[in-house]
Amino acid sequence: MNDMTLLERDVDTKNIKIAANNVQVYYGDTHAIKDVNVQIEDKTVTAFIGPSGCGKSTFLRCLNRMNDTIDICRVEGDILLDGEDIYDPKVDPVQLRAKVGMVFQKPNPFPKSIYDNIAYGPRIHGLARNKAELDDIVEKSLRRGAIWDEVKDRLDAPGTGLSGGQQQRLCIARAVATEPEVLLMDEPCSALDPIATAQVEELIDELRQNYSVVIVTHSMQQAARVSQKTAFFHLGNLVEFGETGHIFTNPEDPRTESYITGRIG
């Protein structure tokens, strides 16, 4: 296993973090994701774009098996994380989600203190051996979430008392506190004002140093600003996937072009 990844590294400087092969997703009888193949690279920001209802969230949620919580949802095909099939019966989704963190569209801090919001993940995964280490993780995560300066004096205040933008950055900090390898973000800026959005985008760019980030967004500008790779979904199909610059300047598929130029959406 390890040898294989090493070999791959030799071949390609960019490591493949997640590989999805022939993924099909059904909600009952609805075929929501149709035969999607995509390779998400390590230390790269990948953007998913596409019109509403095309299956971006559905596909994103497949990557950390959050779809398991939906009874009628069925996933076929394989999704490999570092070469291991995450839908293998031997895989416990809880362990997977510790590796693949998620930030949701609506900020959803726990109705607990800011400190506990961050400390919860490390606590349940046993990442800290004592209070000092935990304090350390909390501070580091809040700094990475670009919110430390705003909350350092009120770590005991409830996380739900923060503004929407602060809450979203708190959620990002919470997600990075568990040291995931991949961070999935489903429209993380849709509830934010331009200033908070800019902060989050800056943050995503920083996170790229350590993680592989997948972001769903409705904003073409945002996708262009933050991502290196872009995937365009349409009606459950992955229409086009490639370098962001290439997709935005020189799309190969007419559907991509008309979406980017605002004709479908």
Place this chain on the structure above:
Amino acid sequence: MTETSQSTENGRKPHGGSLMTLSKRTARRNAAEKRFQIYGIAAIAVGLLMLIILVSTIVSRGVGAYSQTFVTLQVELLESKLDKSGTRDLEKIKKVSTFGYAPLIKNAFSVKLEELGIQSELSAKEQAAILSKSAPAQLRDYVIANPDKIGETIEFRFLANGRVDGYMKGRVSRESIANDKSINAEQLDFVDILVVNDVIEKTFNLDFITGADASDQRPEAAGMGVSMIGSLFMMLVVLALALPIGVAASIYLEEFAPQNWLTDVIEVNISNLAAVPSIVFGILGLAVFINYMHLPTSAPLVGGLVLTLMTLPTIIISTRASLKSVPPSIRDAALGVGASKMQAVFHHVLPLAAPGILTGTIIGLAQALGETAPLLLIGMVGFIASNAPDSLASGLMSPNSAMPAQIYEWAKRADPAFYERAWGGIIILLVFLITMNTVAVILRRRFERRW
């Protein structure tokens, strides 16, 4: 397009006219709104009126039970009657039955009358009859507890007979006792005289709240205390069983169970169970717990089990409702950082649902506390004549009563003195229920949702 052409055809704009004048439509709408408000106020007024009538009736009829007429007498505990041998041997003293004590009371009356310089036409027996039938027993209990006091003269406060008590409270009059064999007009005159001389007085009666039920003949001695303990035991059983079972069932159904026909059937059945009349649970308890499992009749354990069955659906329904009201985003958040399903539920969902669960539980308990019918079927009217410490020790398995069953029992008895006590008991029951509901409201306020 058609809109504009229409309005130009008619030659008027849809919202034409001055803002200062009410259009016909607006006037009609406003009138309808006014009418609806009047209906609403009328409905509230009717409700309030009913409540006032209810409360004032209960209080006015029940308050009498909290005061009681007492007769104070100095009784000489004659050694010649109680301990002929003079050895103070408890076994021998115990041999003297309550009949042996009756003469002491008669004596005490004649001494008192002499002291006050009052002549009475009544026989000694008639004089003593204004006391409760429990008076000799009260003397005997005292003597057995304090044998060294034999030979001394001790002051006793005896309960007055129920009729005398009723006379003092205005319930009994000379007309109403015309056909009453247990008391006559001369005795009432006698009572009047004793009242003037401060031998008879009416005071607050703590024994009604703490005491045990008494036999048909002695309404003046009956109290709610023991049935309160019975109710308390049952509530403990209900709380210990219904809360964990109900919460566990709801958490499983709400958070873990797959959505399929089986869970649908269970769900429908739980809702149906909530609507099953309580008497059905009573007969079920009779058949299963008593006839089949041979648990003791009239025991608070059985009553508690039956009430648990009755309370479970209420708790499950309210628990599921409060679990449902926790936003799914909280679960997603927990799962998203790698919590297991159970961790998500127990660390995040349950604390948020707790106030709702508690409120539902308290309301379920309050319902159970006031439930009468099923208790009658399992015989929870077992009357035990021991007061607080003994009755507490009697525990879950020995016969006991419960507040509502006790009230029913009293209301059923012929003597109007019991009827008054039934109303008095209702006051206690209502105080309990109001307290519980207030606690529920306070809890809800206290842990107001914070997300």
